[in-house]
Amino acid sequence: MIRRFSQVVMRPLVAVGIIAFSSALALAQNAATNTTKNNNAAVKSELPFSNTQDFEDVKKGFIAPLPDNGIIKNAKGQTVWDLGAYSFAQGKEAPDTVNPSLWRQLQLLSEGGLYEVTPRIYQVRSADLSNITFIEGDSGVIVMDPLISAETAKASLDLYRKHRGNKPVVAVIYTHSHVDHYGGVRGVVDEKDVQSGKVKIIAPEGFLEEAVSENVFAGNTMGRRASYMYGNLLPKDPKGTLGTGLGLGTSPGTITIIPPTDTITKTGQQLKVDGLTFEFLLAPGTEAPAEMHFYIPELKAVTAAENATHTLHNLYTLRGAKVRNAKAWANYLNETLQRWGDKAEVLYAPHHWPTWGNEKVVDHLKKQRDLYKYLNDQTLRMANHGYNMVEAAEMMELPAELAQYWANRGYYGSVNHDTRAVWNYYLGFFDGNPARLYPLPPTEAGKKFVEYMGGADSVLQKAQKDYDAGNYRWVAQVLDNLVSAQPNNQKAKNLLADALEQMGYQQENGPWRNFFLSGAKELREGVKKLAMPVTASPDTIANMPIEMFFDYLGIRLNGPKAAGKKMAFNVSLPDIKGNYSLVVENGVLNYGPPVDKPDATVTINRTSLDDVIMGTAGIDDKVKDGSAKLGGDGAKFKEFLGMLDTFDFWWNVSTPNPPPSE
Structure with a gap:
């Protein structure tokens, strides 16, 4: 059985997106030890490196490279993407400091540009962590998953239009609620066209709630961990980051969001968009809490979103998020096969390269389905024998028919931490041992x-x-x-x-490599503030439903400071025609309809309230310029604002953080 499944077993134990810039110069790194050299050399004999089909597929349909040598800049002239920085692996054998399987994946991922998937479907790949897909309707183009940043999305649209004509965007589809699938939306459409009805924004049920809660409610801690996971703090070289296995890296550009106009609420729902039929299958609780697959019968093309790519995916992502349901994941891939498996001639995804031909599409979906089902079922089998989370993860081995399939390798998720995710999904953090x-x-x-x-x-x-x-x-x-x-x-x-x-x-796993090397860097050099995408961006917060916005304030309320205090405020938001109360009691913040005897009243537009909460303006500034009115005991409302914490992004990961100050 293969043991170097996702993380090699160690012998012998075996927003504007740019928040900071600093020198990326690193202290000298060590060479590979003999143990590491032997470990990596052994991988070459255990995996089917003679199978080079992926290298043919990744080049298929190539039309044009990214312009400007793969460099994309923001309005200030700062580089937010540099594909060429990852070219060091092309045409070379893996060095001693790299697992050869991950090196192979990097070689595939660093191929980039505009590609034809099938007539009327085109992708720009390796212009960000994810792919952006352009589906040509009768009169315009439907954009699927517009990357992380507006800058990279716009550059991709420009490249597509240069070679396929200046077709108007008539719709955007968000396949799921992760930032690399919606963050660049304002780079491809103008919100005025969405509001006028010229452009549809199509997303699965629960999209906005999940996108906001993941990227704002826990956004600060998740973003800091993401700086490790995606290798943002590391040099791009054989001793640094090799990308993530899912994609190369994350662009630190402008993260945006436009709420959906059309929501997919049930499997089997169909939409006619610019002459094409889209048949949808909801897949909640899989790779994202809100996710969907769809099939276009006119093109015999299916996408399973991020649930069937060329890697074992995360059942638990190391940046932190809700644990994913492996059983549901397998079931939705099985339903995709049942609905469209006998029809589909191409399978494409918002990461990696497509799979062509019905037989190969079906085989790929089956092997990905069975990968997640195996992890689910075998983890529970071991749990029911009494093995704890760590023991089960150490014991888990994939059968050769799954482990030898390149698309099932653990470049992004790993067998080890995905096993722990399944265990935790069913049984939680406690393993039953009272010690x-x-x-x-x-x-x-x-x-x-x-x-x-x-x-x-x-x-x-x-x-x-x-x-x-x-x-x-x-x-x-x-x-x-x-x-x-x-x-x-x-x-x-x-x-x-x-x-x-x-x-x-x-x-072999990109995020594991990035975590270990980022930890080493922090231990040697301390915390370094470098370029990072900010998921809790101003545009994201501005588009939060007001109830979620108040929930966010509750998260920022410093409970110890609020303990013993009672405050009530009526808040009127004329621009959204909303009237609410905010009540501080028992150390928590609750909201509801206006109360009879508030301590203070606040009249302020939602947009101005966003400025106050984001710290770009003070409440006194808003009162002074006439965009806010305070009645009653205004000092109490200012005291309330003073009890809202701000979160330092650059907290220590690899060393202890100091105790919180109250």
Whole structure:
């Protein structure tokens, strides 16, 4: 059985999107150790590298490269995308610091430009993390999944129009609620055309709620972790990031959103768009909480959105999100086969390259279906034998017929962490062992651990021996305790960084590599503020339904500061014709209809309230310029605003954060 499924088993243990710029110069990185060299060399004999069909498919239908050598800039002249930065792998053998399977995936992903999928369907690939797809109707073009940033989406549309004519955009389809599938929408359409009815925005049921809740409610912590997951802090080279396996990287441009005009609410629903028929299948709770597949009978073309790409996907994403339902994922792929499997001649997706021919389409969908079903069923089988989450993940092995299929390799999700995701989905964080029910937090536990081990010097001596022996997983586990206890112990941080670095070099999984190498970088250099996309962008927050906006305020309310206080405010929002109350009591914020005796009244347009909450203007500024009115005890409302936390994006990931200040 193949054990190097997604993360190589270690021997012997085996918004505007740019928020900050800083120098990306890194400290010197280590070479691959003999353990890492041997581990990566073994991969070459275990996987079918002689099968080069993907290299033929990724070039099929090529029309034109990205202009300007693959560089896309924003209005300030700052680069938000550089495809050429990933070209270092082309035509070369994998170096010792890279798992050969991930190197192969990078070679495929760094092919980019405009491609014909089938007549009337075109894609621009490798202009962002995802693909943008152009489907030609009778008079215009339907855009599917307009990337992360308005800049990359616009550049892609310009490239398409240069070679296919200046067709108007008549509709945009969001296949699901992740930012790389809607964030660039204002780069391809003007909202005035949406409001006038000239352009439809089509999305699955629950799209807006899920897009906003994921990217705003937990957006700060998720975005910081994403800086590790997507390798944003790493150099693009054989000792740095190799992309994510799903795509190359994330563009730090302008993230936008336009709410849907047409919502798909049931499987079997059909829409006629510019002469083409779209048949939809809802797939909630799969790769995204709101997701859908569709088939175009006139073109015999099917997309399963992000549920059938050329990688094992995440059942739990390392940036943090709701755990996904592997059983539902498999079931919806099976339903896709039942509905359209005998008809489809091409399968295309918002990532990677298409699959052509009915026989290959069916085979691909079956193998992807069975990949997720195997993980679901076998994890539960082991759980029912009494194995805990970590044990089950360590034991999980895919059968050869799944593991040897390139599209099932763990470039983005991994067998190990997807197994843990299934276990957690059904059974939660507790494994049943009471000794693990109430652990000490890392800093306190670390101090006791170091004391028990005879002090920091003793721990480091033992850890160095294990590092020299190639026991990197154990070194990382041990030194995490030491660094938690002594976050200023640079010798401990450096050795921990060395272990993480070798673990990163061995990974087949792009995000695992990025996490390990990003952790090593932070341990050596401290937190570096570099270019990052901001998912909780001003445009996203401005398009939140007002109830979700008030929920967001509740998340930002500092509970300890609010404890013991009672406040009530009536808020009138003339531009959206809304009247609400905000009530602080018991340390929480609730909202509802206006109350009889508020402490203060506030009249302010929603757009101005957005400015106040985002910190681009103060409430006094709005009162002064006449765009807000305060009645009653205005000082209390200002006190309330002062109890809303702002979130520092650059919190420590690999070392302890200081206690919160109240």
